[in-house]
Amino acid sequence: MQSISRLSCSLIIMATVMLASCSRSVTRVEPDKQIDLSGRWNDGDSKLVAAKMVSDFLSSERYKEYAREKGHRPTIIVGLVKNATSEHIEPENYIKKFEVEIFNSGLADLVEAKEFREKLREERAEQQEFASPDTAAKWGREIGADLMLFGTMTSETDAYKRKKTVNYITTLYLTDVETAKRVWYGQEEIKKLITN
Numbered sequence: 001m002q003s004i005s006r007l008s009c010s011l012i013i014m015a016t017v018m019l020a021s022c023s024r025s026v027t028r029v030e031p032d033k034q035i036d037l038s039g040r041w042n043d044g045d046s047k048l049v050a051a052k053m054v055s056d057f058l059s060s061e062r063y064k065e066y067a068r069e070k071g072h073r074p075t076i077i078v079g080l081v082k083n084a085t086s087e088h089i090e091p092e093n094y095i096k097k098f099e100v101e102i103f104n105s106g107l108a109d110l111v112e113a114k115e116f117r118e119k120l121r122e123e124r125a126e127q128q129e130f131a132s133p134d135t136a137a138k139w140g141r142e143i144g145a146d147l148m149l150f151g152t153m154t155s156e157t158d159a160y161k162r163k164k165t166v167n168y169i170t171t172l173y174l175t176d177v178e179t180a181k182r183v184w185y186g187q188e189e190i191k192k193l194i195t196n
Contacts, residue, residue, distance in 0.1 A: 039194035041089050041155075041168055049170050049188045050097035057149075057174050057184040058107045066147075066176075066183050067107075075109040075143055076102055076174075079150035085168065086155060098149060111145050147183060149174050167191045 029035065034044040057063050067074050078098050083089045095113075103110045112120065127136040151172035158165045167189055174184040 036192070039164075039166065039192050040087055041085070041190075043093070045168065045190050046094050046097045049190065050094070050101050053170065053172055053186055053188050054098060054101035054105065056186050056188075057172075058102075058105055060184050062183050063174070070146060073107065073109055074146040075111055076147045076149055077111050077113060077145035077177075078102070079113070079148045081150065081170070081172070082152045084152055084154045086157070089153065094153075102149075108147075109143070111143055117142070145177050147174050148177055162196045164194045164196075165191060166194065 032047075036042060036044070063074075078095050081091055081094055081098070083091055099110060102108050111117075124137045124139065128139075131137075149172060151170060153168065153170045155169065156167045168191075169187055169189050171187045172185070173182055175182050
């Protein structure tokens, strides 16, 4: 009986030690803090590239000239940034980073992308039937985009023994919707050295 009690005590102690060694620690950090755990593309990379590229095109002479010719603050729609890397990168989150930078710049207006325009049109259609006529949103009042921002993201990898470099390249085009004339064209790269 005493040996069973010792065995039970030993098992409880072993289980406690095992649970303690498997515990997880979580620390809150500032959202802007750069944390690179895996070496893959992450939220910090998205923010960095979006801020840099939007700043580049808004301060470019071609964009300024385009705005002067238009005579008003250009309206931009952010299209697809295609992921052609070997990693899964959520394009929706990446695109939102560009939208935030454009909107907060004060140098361009932003219109909704296709998915959200469809939702707005559904709401407008329902208002025609269910809202009072003096408060219902009217048809044909949408602002057309002057420019579309879109592009591609690629990566190049080089590896030798326990080291690997990955070069992420985002290529963007800012193009006039009416004429298809390219107003700005830029690339931004982030290169990572990963040692295993």
